[in-house]
Amino acid sequence: MSGRDSPDHTNHHATELHLIREIDGRGLSVAHGSSSTAVWLRERLRISIHTAKRSVALAQAVDHRPALDAALVAGTLNVEQATVVAAATQGLPTDLGPELVDKAEAVLIGQATEFEPAILRKAGERILAHVAPELADAADAAALRRLEARAWQGRAFQLTRQGDGRVRVTGWLDEAGAATVDAAIDPLCAPRHDNDEPRTPAQRRADALVEVCDLATRGDHLPDSGGGQRPHVVVTVPFDLLDRQLGAGMLDTGGRLSPPQVRQLACDAHLIPAVLGGDGQVLDLGRGRRLITGPLRRALEVRDRGCAFPGCDRPPRWCHGHHIRAWADGGPTTLDNSVLLCGYHHGVIHRGHWAVRLGAGGLPEFVPPAHVDPGRRPRRNLYHRRT
Structure with a gap:
């Protein structure tokens, strides 16, 4: 039959x-x-x-x-x-x-x-x-x-914390709204130019959504989030623990971040020192310090022209300013101690397998881990170089 x-x-x-x-x-x-x-x-x-x-x-x-x-x-x-x-x-x-x-x-x-x-x-x-x-x-x-x-009428967006370090994203969009989201994240969803792109398509879409929101929070187009402040992410961590690379951070949403994530955020952030009492009460609030901005940021963009990691084509507007020697370790906020990295490769560097330094000509070069290259020969980004 x-x-x-x-x-x-x-x-x-x-x-x-x-x-x-x-x-x-x-x-x-x-x-x-x-x-x-x-x-x-x-x-x-x-x-x-x-x-x-x-x-x-x-x-x-x-x-x-x-x-x-x-x-x-x-x-x-x-x-x-x-x-x-x-x-x-x-x-x-x-x-x-x-x-x-x-x-x-x-x-x-x-x-x-x-x-x-x-x-x-x-x-x-x-x-x-x-x-x-x-x-x-x-x-x-x-x-x-x-x-x-x-x-x-049925549009919705929810972030639900699972309690295991993951946050579930669910929701509905109408066709026009979905087209806008697609247009924003699609250019960021392509595989990296690296030969060893480790991310699945779903992971690339997740990274793209975060990158778009990260770009929006660093721009001047979003309305104030309350109290006349620009939208921001608040992370609280004892400075001595940050300095010793031990301190987990607490987000204002209640979530927790590992020490490497905290230090990554601190690379290009508005840091405000606060003196807290034993019960967490703010006793004194110091002046904020903005890192890698203004003329220094513009000089960094002229030098690196985008994410400096080998094979990456992300433009400057998608990049963070990374301290080669961490600011918490006494690294200065100077051009010689800075490099542009996109959000993904910023995380790669903070996980500690790759190393970054300034090579000949004052340009960034990256030393791969032994499992990528047993000889650990330094690599540079050739994508942004002019011929």
Whole structure:
């Protein structure tokens, strides 16, 4: 047999749908103490509530559509295809005459002999163009407006902390909003020019989202976040522990950062020393110190022209200023002690496997770990160099 149900098997499904409609119409499920026919089916047939609801909906549909019922009984189409046809006819404009609805249903039942459900569903979305082309454009526009309104109303974005160091990102966007997000992160999702790109496509998209937000927080276009302050990330860590590379940081969101992450953020940050009492009360707040900004930042961009890590093509606006010798270790905030790194390669350097230094000509060069190059020969970024 083909993938289509045999007549006996399809008759079994048709009979089951007739019984469900009878049970639903007589209210037998409520008489037996269930809140609905779907709940009753879930308990009796041990199926999911979603499957039960779909069965009830299809049973009601075939009860009102004799031609669809007859096709299902005859084995002309299977249950999944019947569900698609029922949804397509129910989605037609309410002011469409019954003759045209019947015609649309007949066309789709005929196409069920050729198409599996996914293709049949696409045909159902365009069925009005076949049976009433003069109405199709207006109906399609109205349907699109309804979809857009529903998508806009249902837009959502949530960050849920899992308690294991991960934060789950969930949400919904309408098509226009998703297109904007795609346009922003797509240029950042390409694999690095390195031959050993370790990230999966999903990881690259996650990094791209963070990079876009990082760029926004370092610019001048976002509104103040309260108290006249530009948007910022607050990390609290005892300075002596930061100096000894031991201190975990506490974010203002309640999350915790490892010492390498804290030191990475401190490379190009607005540091405000604070004296805290034993209970965490702020006793004295010093003046902030901004690192690698102004003329120094511009000089760094002229020298490095983008992320200086070998093979990276990130432009200066996507980069952080990194202290070659950490500021917390006494490293000066000077051009000779600075290098531009994108967010990804900034993390690579702070994980300690690669080393960075200024080589001949005062240009940054990177020493790879032994597992990348046993000879640990220094490398430079040739992407930004002018010929």
